Amino acid sequence: MSHTVGCKELSDWSESCPLYSLLRAHFRRHIAQCFRKLTVLVLVPGRFAWSVCNLKMSSISRILRDIASEMERRAETVSSTEELSSSSVPSRHPVDAEVCRIFASYGNRVPGNPSIAARRRSTYTRAYFCLSKIDQTIAPTREEKEFLSAAGLGEQRITFFGDEGSAEEFRSHILVAYPKLNGCGGFELLKVSGLTRSKKLSVIPCPRTGYTIKSVRIHIKHSLIYIRPMQKNIDTTPVEHQTGGYGPKEKCLTCSEEFFFSELKDHVKHCKSPNEIDTALPEICHPVSPEFPFPTSPDRDNSSSDTGIIDLTDDQVPESLEEWRAMRSQQDQEYQDCLLADQEKSDLQKKSAEMEERRIKAISERQLRLIGVPEQAHGIPLRFKYPSGITRTRRFVLTESIQILFDFVGEDEDATEYFHIQDALSVTRLNSNMSGTFLDNNIIRSQTLYVHWIQPESPEFVPALDYNNHEVAPNFNNMSCSPLTDSPPAHGRSFSPKRADLKTILNGLWAKIDNTSCPTSNQINICRDYTGNVHNIMKSTLQAFRRRRFNPAARLDVVFVDSEKTSEGAVDGGGPTREYLRLLMKAIHQSNIFEGPEKDKRLTLDTHALEGKLYTQIARMISVCVIHGGVAPNFFSDRLFNQICGKPSLPATLEEVGDFTFKEKLLEIKNATTVEDAKAAIEKAEDSLAIVGAWRNITTLRQRDALVQSAVDFFVEGRLNVALQQFTEGFNTLGLLQDIRAHPDLFRNLFVEDVEPLKAADLSAVFQVNFSTPGTHKREIESQTICFWRDWLIDVEDGECAPVTLENVLEFVSGSSSIPPNGFLMQPTIEILPEDSGKIFPEANTCNIVLKLPVHKDYQSFKAQMCNAILWAPTFGVA
Structure with missing residues (x-):
């Protein structure tokens, strides 16, 4: 029976019921609970029990009367012996005794306390990053993070369970997450310290009992924690992912099997219970043709698990097991064919994307190389007709490399990775991989060339790709094809674009200079000082660079004036400029804005230079020296170069503190x-x-070290922020800063010390000798003189001609003490003076970089006069 009753109605009825007064003394608390919880007494044969039921109002009176009658009946049956045995207990009414017996357990019940409910096991999740080197103090870059992640290190989120004060549990969780840490002799935790963009790592103090979850929470709130091995570097070999899956295991709700987290999602998509597998069997085996349909009972419930049962006695079932297997094999083959078709489609899309990426990269590389090769006004015009119908024209020097032509043609946005060009009246194609000059490829006059793109789907593409991969030299002698046809050539090879090198980049920067214009404001008048003092060079340069109309993108006009105020020449053909830029770089090296060793200079603070923006002007001078003349500084420290590139550097050291007094004080503290x-x-x-903001009170030696390091960091870097900003701004001249930051590894050899000195082989290779006709007497004399020249260079390199150096020889010929990274703008040549000229000293034209060697009968005489000429020359060679 199920009824309902309201609390108020039940309370009104209880006031008028005689049984209420009888039970009030013993049931006051229980009846109150009964009213609150909408519960009543329910009589069960043989015993009383509490139960929560829904009752109707009309049933309450009858139920309680039954309860009272039963209680009176039970009270009459109580034996007198029970009363005697409990004589020590005060006598009570039989009804009271029976009620106490029935509801004894309810009197001892203690109300539940929700706050004492079982608590969930506490966890703590934190992001960690495992380093590989024991001495790493700088946060890894994005490339390093990817490399470490592939090696099983890198960043992971680790969840800790258990005692927060247990160092062993903390260690075990770390080693489980990073197995390669085992055997490295322990580990320590680090965090990023310093300013907002700081990359420096500092060690988190380790408690006496070891690192624990509790200690980590105290020192680190939300930032990333780095783990560093203590005694042994970790192997960074990439870790192969196991096919068994990763992550915690979880049970499948369908088949009740456990799977790794990485495999569970794929499993659920295809998982079926045993009943579902039986149900699916007829569907798998159902033939495509309706000749052999499987039987289905008309009265069978399709939702039942028995629908998978097949009646093998039915006549419509396949006649034999072999027939069923053949049918199943056919379906499997069709399924495999579908998978193969999907895979081929995916591979084709991937290959097409790779081809497009290679095509775009090839176009970009051609455009970059072409920047460093300006069009020559005196060249031969060539006209190109593209498949799209457009026509382009450019002038070329026929003695230059034909690769310039291919770069010009292939910079078009519709260009392909492979292409060829052909003259309308010629049977020979010029493929984009060919080498040599224009003359070598029979281009000797102005003509029109037709361009043909080779598409990846074209039959010409595969031979070109094969020859490119196997590096087979092509044969173009027997090609015959009209420029308007699509017949494939007998051979082909692709042009493989190279990575941008320093020479290409510098040529691109030099191309921004307008060498046809030389404004008056670009004239630099230099008073030569034969004592070696370069103060006048810096003073004259600052005066020119601070002119309002000075244009670094135009040609410089350098005029040297001797001590008698006489100009050395009105025309600067290149030699005076190279000599000036070499002397200017020497003056920059001695500038008061730098400090430190000769080959490891760093910025120093000069308030006068800061106010006059001398840092910016000197950076502009360096940019002009590099771009106009290829003169490299080669004296920057690694820290200064990294600061210009915007890259992080190692923490500053005491050796870098330039103030001797301050350094001594810091050493005493340390x-x-x-x-x-x-x-x-x-x-x-x-x-x-x-003054440097590093004074503080210390209580440990670790705080002492931190104080010293903060003072060093501020002295070496912090106080120079404004000066560094001015200095970096100056490198924006002609766009040099952008290229430096884009290719820091290439420009490092220009700015940081170059460990490769000038060699005799370098000078021998840079000059081209203008010989006379072979077989003549003059040719024999010239050959002997060149042998003397090369032997003399070897003696100079070995120090046999001291104090003459190879740098002095190059200065004598070109005005520059080093070979520019992008090479000389014109080809240095050697000529032999006539035998009957009577000249015993060499002569040089520094504008055209021409060295004229004298003729001597023996090597010792040649050696002596060459050394005398280098030492006695007041500046550079005789023009």
């Missing part, structure tokens, strides 16, 4: 062996430390 000695040294240096 060398203190006790906290008391360190405090005493800090007190002595209080004024200096307060």
Whole structure:
């Protein structure tokens, strides 16, 4: 019976019921609960129990009367012996005794406390990053992070369970996440410290009991924690992903089997219970043709698990097991064919994307190379007709490499990775991989060339790709094809674009210079000082660079004036400019804005230079030296170069502190062996430390080290922020800064010390000798003189002709002490003076870079006069 009753109606009825007064003394608390929870007494044969039921109002009276009658009946049957045995207990009414017996358990019940409910097991999740080197103090870059992640290190989110104060549990969780840490002799935790964009890592103090979850929470709130091995570098070999899956295991709700987290999602898509597998069997085996349909019972419930049962006695079932297997094999083959077709389609799309990427890259590389090769006004015009119908014309020097032509043609946005060109009246094609000059490829006059793109789907593409991969030299002798036809050539090879090199980049920057224009404001008048003092060079350069109309993108006009105020020449054909840029770089090297060793200069703070923006002007001078003349600084420190590139550097060291007095104070603090000695040294240096913002009170030697490091960092980097900003701004001249930051590894050899000195082989290779006709007497004399020249260069390199150096020889010929990274703008040549000229000293034309060697009968005479000429020349060679 199920009824409902309201609390108010039940309360009104209880006031008028005689049974209410009888039970009030013993059931006051229970009836109150009964009213609150909408519960009533329900009589069960043989016992009483509490039950929550829904009752109707009309049933309450009858139920309670039954309860009272039963209680009176039970009270009459209580034996007198039971009353005697409980004589020590005060006598009570039989009804009271029966009620106490029935509801004894309810009197001892304690109300539940929700706050004492079982708590969930506490967890703690944190992002960690495992490093591989024991001495790494800089946060890894994006490329390094990807490399470490592939090696099983890198960043992971680790969830910790268990005791937060247990160091062993913390260690075990870390080693499980990074198995390669085992055997590395322990590990330590680090965090990023310093300013907002700081990359420096500092060690998190380790408690006496070891790292625990609790200690990590105290020192780190939300930032990434780095793990660094202590005794052994970790192997960074990439880790192969196991096919068994990864992550925690979870049970499938369908088949009740456990799978790894990485495999569970794919499994659920195809998982079926045993009943579903039986149900699916007829569907799998159902033939395409309706000749052999499987039987289905008309009265069978399709939703039942028995629908998978097949009646093998039915006549419509396949006659034999072999027939069923053949049918199943056919379906499997069709399924495999579909998979193969999908795979081929995916591979084709991927290959097409790769081909398009290679095509775009080839066009980009051609455009970049073409920037460094300006069009020559005196060249031969060539006209190109493209498949789209457009026509382009450009002038070329026929002695130049034909690769310039291919770069010009292939920079079009519709260009393909492979292509060829052909004259309308010629049977020979010029493929984009050919080498040599224009003359070598029979281009000797102005003509029109037709361009043919080779598409990836074209039959010409495969031979070109094969020859490119196997590096087979093509044969173009027997080609015959009209420029308007699509017949494939007998051979072909692709042009493989190279990576951008320093020479190409510098040529591109040099191309921005307008060599046809030389404004008056670009004239630089230099008073030559034969004593080696370069102060006049810097002074004259600053005066020119600060002119309002000075244009670094135009040609420079350098005029040297001797001590008698006489100009050395009115025309600057290139030699004076190279000599000036070499002397200017020497003056920059001695500038007061730098400090440190000769080949490891760094910026120093000069308030006068800061106010006059000398840092910016000197950076502009360096840019002009590099782009106009290829003169490289080669004296920057790694820190200064990284600062210009915007790259992080290693923490500053005491050796980099230029102020000797301040360095001594910091050394005294660092060398203190006790906290008391360190405090005493800090007190002595209080004024200096307060200026750099590093003064503080310390209580441990670790805080002492942190104080010294913060003082060094501010002195070496922090106080130079404004100066560095000015200095970096100056490199924007002609766009040099953008290329430096785009290719820092290439420009490092220009700015940081170059360990490769000039060699005799370098000078021998840079000059081209103008010989006379072979077989003549003059040719024999010239050959002997060249042998003397090369032997003399070897003696100079070995120090046999000291104090003459190879740099002095190159200065004598070209005005530059080093070979520019992008090469000389014109080909250096050697000529032999006539035998009957009577000249015993060499002569040089520094504008055209021409060296004229004298004729001597023996090597010793040649050697002596060559050395004398180099040492006696006041500046550079005789023009």
